[in-house]
Amino acid sequence: MPRIDARVQESLRARIEEISSKIDLQKELLRKLERDKSVAQRQLNSVVDPMARLPLEISSEIFLQYLDLFSTAEERGARQLLLNICNTWTTIALSSPGLWSTIAIQFPGHPRGLPIVLPTWFERAANRPVSLFLYGDLSILNHPVSTIIWEHCGQLKDLEIVTDSSYHIDKADPIIINLFDDIDLSDDEDDEDMIPGLMPLLRTLKISSLIHERRFQIYEILHLLRRAPNLAECTFHHRYRFGNPGIAPGTLVLPSLRRLRFGATTLDISVNTRILDFLALPALQSLILPLQAECSQSLVSFLERSMPPLQELVLGMRENHLAYHFMREYLLLIPTLSRFDLWWPSQQSFLADFFAALVDSDSDPGSPSLLPNLRSLTIRTDFGRSPWLNFPRSSRFDIAESSWRTLLRAVSARRTKLHALRVFANPPPADVLAAFKELAEDGTVRVCIGVDESEFCAFGESRSQAM
Incomplete structure (x- = not known):
């Protein structure tokens, strides 16, 4: 009896192995059929889908026109949609660096995987100049994210930094927005290894703090400007005062800056214009700023120092005690206006x-x-x-x-x-x-x-x- 049981067991095992082998064979056949189906489907798509029949340059331009329908904050979801339509559209999107040349990050709503996503995004942009927009509560801008940003700073064309969140703050103790993670900015400015590095592509810069409880360090902003030799347009909207200047920066000459604006509205006299005290802008063509009596002499000094070929001047004057002789001083300095x-x-x-x-x-x-x-x-x-x-x-x-x-x-x-x-x-x-x-x-x-x-x-x- 035991001998019979052994023969039965051996026969069943052989049968199971035979069936398993046939199953594996069928699975491989199924996988091949799935692959063949996928290839056939792609071939059908290339025949039926007009996007797939277009040259990549044209389909990429169509995708770019599609993104124009969305705001900067909405573009991320629109790009994700393009990736999820089909393989053809995914291939087009990933082969179009222009689709990835704008990066908008909202704090604190950014995903936890941002340190992983950001390098991928810059990689997809290839060698294209990138426009970077940072919004929200920038006091939580963490080290890995800021490090990645400044590692790619040489690729930046436009940079906008706007902090506009004020919750959970002791108003007696304002928070300083630190852009560079406690990096020693007293080092030699010519050091190519400094952070941020040189930004030769940067053309426009906007730095804005809409509330009193969030402040930028003025010497960090000046350091940022110093690393952007070809900067053409700058906007500062900083209400009340900057943080402690810290290092005495001296005068910074920006030879390419042509347009400078302070504030979102010309009459907002709470906008801080103190950074003018540290700048010389010999190519400046357009200046837009709210003017207070206390900064009139600073404006005169700035114009004497810069001697710019100014063509456009927009002044907001809301203080009744401002006398004309204040304005005459600086109007005589800009005959090109x-x-x-x-x-x-x-x-x-x-x-x-x-x-x-x-x-x-x-x-x-x-x-x-x-x-x-x-x-x-x-x-x-x-x-x-x-x-x-x-x-x-x-x-x-x-x-x-x-x-x-x-x-x-x-x-x-x-x-x-x-x-x-x-x-x-x-x-x-x-x-x-x-x-x-x-x-x-x-x-x-x-x-x-x-x-x-x-x-x-x-x-x-x-x-x-x-x-």
């Missing part, structure tokens, strides 16, 4: 002095010429939306009749050069308005007068795009 946009305080004597100076500089050959190349002049006010002002709304847009007549004389004297005049105010007396209209109809200058653009009295055709 062709566009002047002034948000004026509600002090009538200020405008009267300014308009009179425009007349006098043309009539007195012995005095320095004020704005000899002016082509576009805009006088505007934002006080219509200022609830803390007590005088009636209609009077917030009034300009004294004598000032209107002085402005008319100034425009008449400059009619061969001035292309555009815009005044955001209630219209002048009828005879003055008629005189402006006559000037415009002579084809010398386009004139727009009104409380806002929807209510403009517009005369004449524009001779330039300065409007």
